[in-house]
Every structure is written in structure tokens, then in C-alpha cells.
Amino acid sequence: MTGQAEVLRKVVARGYNISPEALSLLLEQENDVLEDLLDLIPDKAVIELQDLRDALERMRRRAQREAHLPGGEVDSLKVIRIPTNLGVKGTPDEFVEFMRKRFRFLKSVLAKKNGVDPIPISNLLNSTSRDGDRVLIVGMVLEKRVLRDFSIRMQVDDETGSIPVIFKKGGRYWEKADRIPVDSVVAIRGTFRRGRIYADSFRLPDINGELIEPASASGKVALISDIHMGSKYFNQEAFDRFVRWLGSDGARDVRYLVICGDLVDGVGVYPSQEDELKIADVYKQFRLASSFLERIPKDVRVVYIPGNHEPVRQAEPQPVVPDEYLNSLLEVRPDLMALPNPALVGIGDVRLMIYHGRSLNALFKHIPGLQPIRPETVVEAMTWMLRLRHLAPIYGEHPISPEREDWLLLDQVPHVLHTGHIHVYGVGEHNGVKVVNSGTFENETPYIKSLGIEVTVGKAILLDLRNLGVEVKDFSS
Numbered sequence: 001m002t003g004q005a006e007v008l009r010k011v012v013a014r015g016y017n018i019s020p021e022a023l024s025l026l027l028e029q030e031n032d033v034l035e036d037l038l039d040l041i042p043d044k045a046v047i048e049l050q051d052l053r054d055a056l057e058r059m060r061r062r063a064q065r066e067a068h069l070p071g072g073e074v075d076s077l078k079v080i081r082i083p084t085n086l087g088v089k090g091t092p093d094e095f096v097e098f099m100r101k102r103f104r105f106l107k108s109v110l111a112k113k114n115g116v117d118p119i120p121i122s123n124l125l126n127s128t129s130r131d132g133d134r135v136l137i138v139g140m141v142l143e144k145r146v147l148r149d150f151s152i153r154m155q156v157d158d159e160t161g162s163i164p165v166i167f168k169k170g171g172r173y174w175e176k177a178d179r180i181p182v183d184s185v186v187a188i189r190g191t192f193r194r195g196r197i198y199a200d201s202f203r204l205p206d207i208n209g210e211l212i213e214p215a216s217a218s219g220k221v222a223l224i225s226d227i228h229m230g231s232k233y234f235n236q237e238a239f240d241r242f243v244r245w246l247g248s249d250g251a252r253d254v255r256y257l258v259i260c261g262d263l264v265d266g267v268g269v270y271p272s273q274e275d276e277l278k279i280a281d282v283y284k285q286f287r288l289a290s291s292f293l294e295r296i297p298k299d300v301r302v303v304y305i306p307g308n309h310e311p312v313r314q315a316e317p318q319p320v321v322p323d324e325y326l327n328s329l330l331e332v333r334p335d336l337m338a339l340p341n342p343a344l345v346g347i348g349d350v351r352l353m354i355y356h357g358r359s360l361n362a363l364f365k366h367i368p369g370l371q372p373i374r375p376e377t378v379v380e381a382m383t384w385m386l387r388l389r390h391l392a393p394i395y396g397e398h399p400i401s402p403e404r405e406d407w408l409l410l411d412q413v414p415h416v417l418h419t420g421h422i423h424v425y426g427v428g429e430h431n432g433v434k435v436v437n438s439g440t441f442e443n444e445t446p447y448i449k450s451l452g453i454e455v456t457v458g459k460a461i462l463l464d465l466r467n468l469g470v471e472v473k474d475f476s477s
């Protein structure tokens with residue numbers, strides 16, 4: 001409890017007036033929450049009782065959500081690692097430092113795998129006596145092209161210098177080297193000659209099977225994404241069947257539902273999107289989403305991360321969807337675990353990495369052999385995230401914020417990697433990691449059609465936490 005004069009001073013300092021009823025409710029609050037509470041009141045001349053009640057409710061929900069943040073545990077579902085402390089200016093220096101940190105981490109992974117320290121590139125370039133030496137370097141691929149004799153030439157940088165690396169056509173690693181996308185960090189072995197390295201092999205920071213200890217938990221988790229509520233093409237019938245099924249006896253062991261982004265279609269996501277919207281108001285899109293979430297049995301814990309259609313910052317990592325939109329979902333499911341994108345969560349001892357998957361576009365564009373997009377190549381593209389130990393390994397195709405930590409780096413190996421975004425499902429495994437893309441509940445849009453992509457509509461992926469077995473449930477008809 002706080003003195004009336006002090007409370008009034010705080011209110012007036014913010015340029016507000018307050019009604020007597022609101023003031024008496026405000027006086028009942030603890031002193032240390034007053035500032036936070038006032039922050040939650042929208043700008044207006046007079047604070048009324050209802051404004052204060054709304055702010056108190058928002059505060060209660062926020063506390064509830066924070067209980068789910070790292071350190072807090074709800075049932076056996078916990079947050080292991082999520083982006084926090086987001087917000088940098090995006091200066092060139094920040095980008096340089098960001099890429100440097102990524103490089104240092106991946107270099108340490110590769111050095112450990114090779115058991116020897118790589119030679120700094122500058123040591124090679126400054127020496128006249130090393131011609132003909134067998135060398136090992138670790139560097140980031142800055143540029144890659146095919147020469148007239150079909151050799152592959154990469155420009156590879158480390159923190160000390162930059163060197164051309166040649167993979168001769170016909171060499172054992174030529175074909176594999178052709179697939180390495182730019183920005184990859186690789187270890188390269190070869191012969192140093194006249195300022196270049198003639199490579200004979202390379203290694204990626206790929207995850208190792210032995211790093212993954214067996215894990216299990218009870219129950220099943222349903223993985224879905226890309227519902228696009230509000231779009232004309234949202235397949236409401238299929239989603240309705242899915243929600244009905246969740247309430248049925250057949251889904252009794254489904255304890256968790258993960259929504260991997262693009263729950264709503266949003267507004268203004270791309271030019272002329274309004275022509276493809278049935279609901280042009282994003283708040284109403286969330287209200288439609290809440291009408292479905294409300295029907296899902298209360299003992300199913302729901303995890304939700306944003307994608308590129310959510311009304312939240314587009315640069316990855318993306319923060320949690322703001323309260324003003326989330327509120328209608330929280331009203332029907334106060335225990336909703338709304339998290340940033342990406343998020344590493346644990347169910348029992350199973351680690352599940354949830355990432356919307358916007359980087360898949362760049363992977364499909366830059367890695368030869370992945371086109372066309374179909375279930376097998378979606379798995380293959382996701383495998384490249386694991387091989388390169390980064391969720392968005394190719395820089396510059398979609399906005400990435402150079403945060404103080406690289407939250408997209410795969411430093412802790414997950415048991416399951418779940419993405420969406422590409423609207424084509426795929427289920428596979430790479431070195432013991434399950435990879436799942438959960439497709440979509442949106443029918444083919446004219447844009448997707450123009451890309452020649454055959455979308456997978458109305459499938460939910462059921463992951464059995466006891467043995468990490470996967471079952472695909474079809475709700476399309």
C-alpha cells in the first residue's frame with residue numbers, strides 16, 4: 001500500500017488524471033508494481049476504473065506467461081532456450097561482430113571434430129616456404145563459382161585472411177562441394193600452392209549422432225503450422241476436423257499442440273494481400289483463431305511461435321506476438337505458451353526445436369539438387385540446417401537481426417526439429433535428429449501456384465514422445 005499523495009504524483013507525472021474509483025483501486029496495489037501497471041494503461045486523459053482493471057488483468061496474464069520462461073516449468077513442458085534481450089541497432093559493426101561470433105563457434109565445433117587446430121589463412125598467405133604443404137583451414141565460404149574447366153572456386157575467409165579454394169572437376173568431393181551454400185563454415189583439407197588451396201576434402205559442422213542421448217516422455221505432441229486464418233484460402237473444414245479429432249477418444253494421448261507460425265494470415269504481408277483476405281482485420285483473425293483454440297481440450301498444452309505472417313517484427317529471431325493480439329487467445333487459453341521464433345523447448349527429456357522456417361526459401365534457392373519442392377526435398381533442406389548447425393545459414397535472403405547472441409545457431413542439438421513455412425510437409429531423420437515440416441491448412445494460393453509448388457493441406461504430424469515415432473494424420477477430407 002502506498003500513500004495517496006505519492007500515487008497521485010506518479011499518475012500526474014505521466015500526464016494522466018484519474019477517477020476517484022480508479023484511484024482507490026490503485027491505492028490497493030503494491031508499491032513496486034505501480035510503474036509497471038501504469039505502463040500498461042493506454043494513453044488517455046483520465047484513467048477510469050475499467051482501464052485499471054484491464055491493466056491488472058494484463059499484468060496477471062503476463063506474470064502467468066513469465067512463469068513459463070526459462071527456469072519455470074509447467075507439467076513436463078519447459079523452455080530450454082529462447083531469444084531474450086532482443087534489440088540492436090543493426091549497425092554494420094554489429095553485423096560484423098555477429099558473423100564473427102557465429103564463425104568462432106562453428107570453428108570450435110570443426111576443430112574438435114578434426115582433432116587438430118586449423119592453420120590461420122594469413123599464415124599461409126604470408127609464407128613463401130609452404131608451397132606444396134598439406135594444410136587444414138576452417139573458413140566461411142564468401143563466394144562460390146564454377147570455372148570454365150568446371151572446377152569449383154570458393155573464396156574462403158577466416159578472421160585473419162581470405163584465400164581461393166579450388167575443387168577440381170572429377171575430384172571425389174567435387175559434387176559435394178558444389179552443394180555447399182555461401183556463408184557456410186567449413187573445414188577444408190588440401191594442398192597449398194601459389195596462394196591457393198587445391199582441396200581434396202572438406203567437412204561441415206554437422207551434428208553428430210553420438211551427441212544425441214536417447215530421450216522419451218509420455219504422450220504425443222501434434223505438430224502443425226501455417227493455418228493462415230483470415231485468408232480466403234484457409235481450409236476451415238480441414239482445421240475444424242482436426243480440432244474435433246483432438247477432442248475425440250482417438251486423440252486421448254495427445255498432450256501437446258505446437259503451432260509453428262503463420263497461425264493468422266496477417267495484413268500487409270505482401271503487396272495486394274487484401275485481395276486474398278476474407279478477414280482484413282488482424283484482431284478479428286486472432287479472434288477466429290481463439291474460437292478454434294477454445295474448443296481444444298484443456299489438458300492439451302498449446303505452444304505457439306510467430307511466423308512471417310504474424311503482426312510482430314519480421315527480422316529473425318522474432319519476439320513473442322504482442323499482447324494486444326495475443327489477448328484473445330489468452331482469454332480462452334490462459335496457459336498458452338506463446339514463445340519467440342525460434343524456441344527450444346523440452347518435453348520430459350526430449351528437446352524440440354521449433355522454428356518457423358523462413359530460411360527454407362534461401363536453402364531451396366542456393367543448394368543445387370533441392371528443386372522442385374516436395375516432401376523429400378523439404379527434409380533434405382532441413383537437413384542442411386543440421387549440417388551447417390544453423391537455422392538460417394544463408395545470409396541476406398530474409399531479415400536477420402544481428403543480436404548479441406546468435407539465437408539461430410544450433411548449439412544444443414535437438415531431438416526433433418520442427419519447421420513450417422514452405423507449405424509442403426516432410427518427415428525424415430538426419431543423424432538421429434527427427435525433422436518434421438508440418439505443411440499447411442491453407443489451400444493453394446495463386447502465388448504458391450505460380451511457383452509450381454504442390455502444397456500439403458490439412459495434415460497434422462503426431463510425434464510419439466515415448467519413442468519419437470511419427471504418424472501423419474490427414475484431415476483434408
Ligand SMILES: [Fe+2]
Pocket residue numbers: 226228262307421422423
Ligand atoms: Fe505460411
Ligand SMILES: [Fe+2]
Pocket residue numbers: 262307308309356420421422
Ligand atoms: Fe511463413
